[in-house]
Amino acid sequence: MSTSEQKKIFVTRRIPPEGQKLLSQADSYNVQQWDSDEQIPRDELIKGVVGAHGLLCLLTDNIDKEVLNAAGPNLKVVSTLSVGFDHLCVEEIKKRGIRVSNTPNVSTEATAELTVALLLTTCRRLPEAREEVKNGGWKTWSPMWLCGAGLSNSTVGIIGLGRIGLAVACRLVPFGVKRFIYTDFQEIPENAKEINAEYVSNEKIAEDSDFVIVNCCLTPETEGLCNKDFFRRMKKTAILINTSRGPVVNQEDLHDALTSGQIAAAGLDVTTPEPIPTDHPLLSLKNCVILPHIGSATLDARNAMSVLTVNNLLKGLAGEPMPCEVKL
Numbered sequence: 001m002s003t004s005e006q007k008k009i010f011v012t013r014r015i016p017p018e019g020q021k022l023l024s025q026a027d028s029y030n031v032q033q034w035d036s037d038e039q040i041p042r043d044e045l046i047k048g049v050v051g052a053h054g055l056l057c058l059l060t061d062n063i064d065k066e067v068l069n070a071a072g073p074n075l076k077v078v079s080t081l082s083v084g085f086d087h088l089c090v091e092e093i094k095k096r097g098i099r100v101s102n103t104p105n106v107s108t109e110a111t112a113e114l115t116v117a118l119l120l121t122t123c124r125r126l127p128e129a130r131e132e133v134k135n136g137g138w139k140t141w142s143p144m145w146l147c148g149a150g151l152s153n154s155t156v157g158i159i160g161l162g163r164i165g166l167a168v169a170c171r172l173v174p175f176g177v178k179r180f181i182y183t184d185f186q187e188i189p190e191n192a193k194e195i196n197a198e199y200v201s202n203e204k205i206a207e208d209s210d211f212v213i214v215n216c217c218l219t220p221e222t223e224g225l226c227n228k229d230f231f232r233r234m235k236k237t238a239i240l241i242n243t244s245r246g247p248v249v250n251q252e253d254l255h256d257a258l259t260s261g262q263i264a265a266a267g268l269d270v271t272t273p274e275p276i277p278t279d280h281p282l283l284s285l286k287n288c289v290i291l292p293h294i295g296s297a298t299l300d301a302r303n304a305m306s307v308l309t310v311n312n313l314l315k316g317l318a319g320e321p322m323p324c325e326v327k328l
């Protein structure tokens with residue numbers, strides 16, 4: 001079959017090796033790829049997607065009406081190499097009858113581990129401590145120097161007790177957390193009972209938690225959920241951790257809360273925008289630890305995500321059930 005007769009797949013980035021290998025075996029398709037580790041420029045995305053039947057994209061690609069129009073009526077499947085799909089214009093996609101898939105489950109452990117790592121890094125002030133060792137600030141052992149907050153006997157509030165939220169909580173149990181509370185769109189009793197968690201309001205999460213951990217997806221309801229009012233309710237000693245999506249936290253309000261002593265510290269793996277500008281005020285704060293969206297960044301998780309993304313795409317194009325289809 002000539003490439004003009006084959007269905008076209010457009011891939012917006014070089015993907016991890018195991019997925020890349022699977023893609024190279026899909027020789028009944030005309031696979032075109034932005035063969036780079038850098039983000040595809042918008043004009044190349046618009047050009048590349050023209051006539052595509054399948055689109056394999058990343059969370060950094062804004063798949064909006066313009067992209068869908070450029071792709072045209074051939075487009076049947078959008079397969080994203082991520083759990084989150086807030087970068088996809090779901091309304092438009094739905095209207096056009098395009099199927100969507102994502103990569104849940106395979107990155108849960110990696111993301112939960114990173115969340116715990118970020119929590120410990122933030123509450124025990126590791127970046128500050130490391131800096132003091134390097135800059136000569138370490139003069140002597142001192143009883144109150146670099147004291148932080150411990151997890152033992154604490155109350156942990158989880159915003160979003162889905163797969164990742166639950167995996168985070170399970171990893172925190174051995175640290176001696178006394179109480180788990182959570183919010184979500186609705187109660188999730190099967191998850192809650194594993195960690196004996198109580199379903200509460202957003203206000204109560206803010207008021208009662210020593211550590212608030214954000215693991216929900218980004219929706220109109222969760223956008224800006226951690227804002228001035230939320231921080232005002234938090235304990236002065238409390239710490240906020242976000243490994244979900246940047247816009248769930250209002251960063252200006254967070255900056256105010258951190259500088260005015262309204263809350264003790266924050267650890268963010270996600271920001272708005274990404275990357276966060278290097279002169280952003282949050283980056284100058286000692287009580288704010290920021291990582292570059294590396295929640296799922298283990299080799300195993302990223303390879304598994306890439307394999308699942310390709311499998312989703314190929315099954316979708318074949319008109320078969322996709323391993324992880326998003327119900328729109």
Ligand code: DGY
Pocket residue numbers: 059081082083084085107244295296
């Ligand atoms: C996702 O999968 O949505 C994460 O943000 C990146 O792994």
